[in-house]
Each structure stands twice: as C-alpha cells, then as structure tokens.
Amino acid sequence: MPRTVPEVHTDLVLEPRDVHFDWTGLPLHWIPDEPFATHTINVLHLLLPEGERWFVEVFKEALPLVRDEQLREEVLGFVGQEAIHAEAHQQVLDHLLAQGLDPRPYVRQIAWLFQRVLGPKPRLTARRRRENVIERVAFVAAIEHFTAFLGNWALNSPGLDRAGADPTMLDLLRWHGAEEVEHRSVAFDLLVHLDPGYLRRVRGMLLGGPLLVHLWVRGVRFLLAADPSLDGRVQPSWKAAWHVARRGMLPDPVQSLRSGIRYLKPGYHPTQEGSSAQALSYLAGSPAARAAAGAH
Template identity: 80%
Template sequence: MPHPTAPSAAPPAVHDGLVLEPRDVRFDWAQLPLHWIPDEPMATHTINVLHLLLPEGERWFVRVFKDALPMIRDEQLREEVLGFIGQESIHAEAHQEVLDHLLAQGLDPRPYLRQISWLFQRILGGKPHLTERQRRENIIERVAFVAAIEHFTAFLGDWVLNSPGLDQAKADPTMLDLLRWHGAEEVEHRSVAFDLMVHLDPGYPRRIRGMAVSGPLLVHLWVRGVRFLLAADPTLQGRIRPTWREARRHSRRGLLPDPMRSIRSGLRYLRPGYHPTQEGSSSQALAYLATSPAARAAAVR
C-alpha cells in the first residue's frame, strides 16, 4: 500500500478529453404533488432535502471554483472547471424552482434555508482580510470540502440512475427526470473537484481533512432537513418522525440509498490510490442524458 503521504494516483485514461456541456434544462412543476412518491412522505422528503441544500450549496461550489481559477496551471483542467461551473449553476436554479413550488403548496422551506445560507456564506465563504498566502490556503481547503461533497453527489447520482424502485413506486416522472438528469451530470463530472484538489495540493492529508469535515456535516444537515420537512408538511401535522429503521426499510425497497453503502462509499474515498473514475459509469450517465426529456428539449432550443 502506498505511504499515506504519497500523492493520489494519476487520473485514468478514461478521463482524458472530458468536455462538460452545461444543459439549459427546464421543468414544469405545475402538476407535481407534494408527495411525489405516492403514499411515501418520508421517502419523498428525504430526497427533497436535496432541494434544500443544493441551490445555496452549488452556488457556493461556483464561488469557490471561480476563486480557484487563477491558480490552475493545466489548460484541460481549466476547461473542465469552467464546464463544472456551468453545470452547477444550472443545477442550483433547477432545484430552486422546486423550493418555490413547495412554498406554493404550503410547505415553507425558508426557516431552514436561512440557516443553510448562513452556513455557506458566512462560515464556509471567503474570508476578508487574509494575506495572499492565507487566501490561497483557504481556497484550497474549500476545494477539498467540495471534492468530498462531490464524491457523495456522484454516489447519489449513480444510485438514482440505478433505482428501479422509484419507477415501481410510480414516482412523479418530471421529478425523476430532474433527479436523473442531475445525477447523470454528477457522474459525468465526478472527477473535476478531486482533480482540482490534487492539482492544487497532491498531499493525502488534505483529502482526509476534506472528508472529515464534509462527511459528518452532510449527514447532520440531511437528518435535520428530513426532520424539518416532515414537521413543516401541512398535510402531516407532525404525525411522522424520521427513524433510521424506516430509512433502512425504504432503502430495501429501492426508494432511498442504503445508509451502509453510503458509509462504505465514504471510506473508499480515503484509500490512498482512490480516483473518482472508479465510481459510477460515464457511459451510463451519457446514455441517460441522451434520452432525458429535459436534456433533449434543451439540446434543440
């Protein structure tokens, strides 16, 4: 096994020539039911946490990567980062539209969103009054946080592309297309944040710190988000509370990712020779993007 301080393995050849295309997708939410997985409010709202976290979170990704652009010395990586910025900007807006629809249906997400905004803008945002050296270190550290989070978004993307349980449960087709379009793009660009981190700092400790901060934080925010949505749902009146037992039951039906698989995925990220191209399938992601109703409509506009 490589020494823990050894640089990460070089990206595999499959990553060569990656061209990321921002797809200007649009969705019509007029007919979306509040519980878009019929009769499954907990599964619905567990996935709905994505809509709480991603608009502000992905705008933060964009700000971090724009700060990092002047530090990039590799032209192909620079092009990939620019494509990543374009895709993440559209992701944020697509999920924002779902939040607006939830509000129109009587579920007010704004109390939770104010906390998320505070986290990404004040705690994880850029720090004024830093020296040039401190600012560079701060940018690289935040890139490492993004790389760890992107590992989990790629894991979720791979899961939703391979989740027939959602189809069998008759989940809303427009929401499924949003989730699978977004998931496919997460798989498509799964290497970019990691490659940028390694480009700026090839040391193994940086990767460990990124996951040590981002992994527990993401779990904490997700659990709080599920509790918030179930409590704020006007049709439930507080009757349902989330439990790990219910989460496991839903995962066995294919409605949610398996929590243990999520943990094992995080542990794979810590292997010294790890690279994100070892996760998911680019060909499967591109195949879905070629058939996605929203992506196909975007291609002809």
C-alpha cells in the same frame, strides 16, 4: 503506500445543459403514499441551491491557481453545470412554497453556513487566502464524492419507478445525477492539482461527510414537521430510513458509508464510481435534456 496522482482526463468535455422542468402538476408527496421517502430526497432541494452556488464561487476563486489548460476547461464546464443545477432545484423550492410547505427557515440557515462560515475570507494574507481556497476545494471534492454516489444511485433506482414516483421529478433527479457522474472527477482533480498530498483530502472528507449527514437529518426533520398535510404524524427515524432503503426508494445506508470509506483509500480516484457511458446515455434520452438540446 504512495498515492498515484491521476492525470486529467483529456476526453472530458463538460457541456452545461440549460434544462427546464414544469412543476405545475407535481404533488406534494411525489412518491405516492410515501411522505418519508419523498421528503428525505427533497432535502436535496433544500441543500443544493445554496450549496452549488457556493461550489461555483469556490471554483471561481480557485481558477487563477490552475496551471493546466485542460483542467481549467473542466473547471469552467463544472461551474456552468452547477449553476444550472442550483436553479433547477430552486424551482422545486418555489413549488413547495406554493403548496403550503415553507422551506425558507431551513434554507436561511444553509445560506448562513455557506456564505458566512464557509465563504471567502478577504482579510487573510495572500498566502493564507490561497490555503483557505484549497481547503474549501477539498471540502467540495468530498461532497462531490457523495453527489456522484447519489447520482449513480438515482440512475440505478428502479424502486422509485415501482413506487410510481412522479416522472418529472425522476427526470430531474436522473438528469442531475447523470451530470454528477459525468463531472465526478473535476473537484478531485482540481484538489490534486493544487495539493497532491493525502492529508487535506482526508480532512475534507472527515469534516464534510459528517456535516452532510447532520444537515440531511435536520432537513428531513424540518420537512416532515413543516408539511401541512402530515400534522406531525410522521416521525423520522433510522429504522424508517432503513425500511424505505430496502424497498429501493432511498440509497442503502451501508453502501453510503462504504462509499465514504472508499474515498479515504490512498489510490482512490472518482472514476472508480459510476459509469460515464451510462450517464451520457441517460443525458441523451432525458426528456428535459433533449428539450434543451432541441431549443438550441
């Protein structure tokens, strides 16, 4: 079945919001008495600073290939938002280090992956360099699908409120999640603009999806082992993840898998995920976003 190439959304205006968070009062287990749930979500802080800086560099490389002015503006807005996301999560890493949990060994591995393995290849011919850029855009589009899924979950996760999660961390997760929902179509639309075929999109997901799961599992294991307050007492397991997800503190693993499968449908477009109206509504009321807006 042929896939309909989506048109760029003419009403999308992406605004980087220069938000700041005060982490001085953040407890190590910001979901009270739930170290497994806390650290499973904390993997975001390990992956996103290096990952989103890599997104920014890939999109900057892709920008000269864009021939649509509206899409070009969306890509620039995306780059601005992702750069701020990276710094917001970096601040949480600095706070973890101050509390005695050293994230740097894992983060160094993530940096090596994005900078060396997935980084630019300057010695390629011009044609192969262009193909390499588009291949990495496909990778970004696949990962952005899951960040939009996670963002939508964060906006609709009352289980975290019921568990008494730290309000500043909740605002970070929901502010970031809302912006992921807001710009959920940009990477996909850029990929379609550069390569309207189906094969590259599938390849991006078949490579990116399993890699993301692998990195997340390793991140949970690392954080639980590195947490100085646990002394190895909490061991990660899929059973524990399922139990915590059923209580609403983590995304449902089955829904996560179904989300990845949706991406592979020929007629798929990211506008089928989440609600822009809900995302913008949260951003209008987010304490951090409102403070950033008031500072300008």
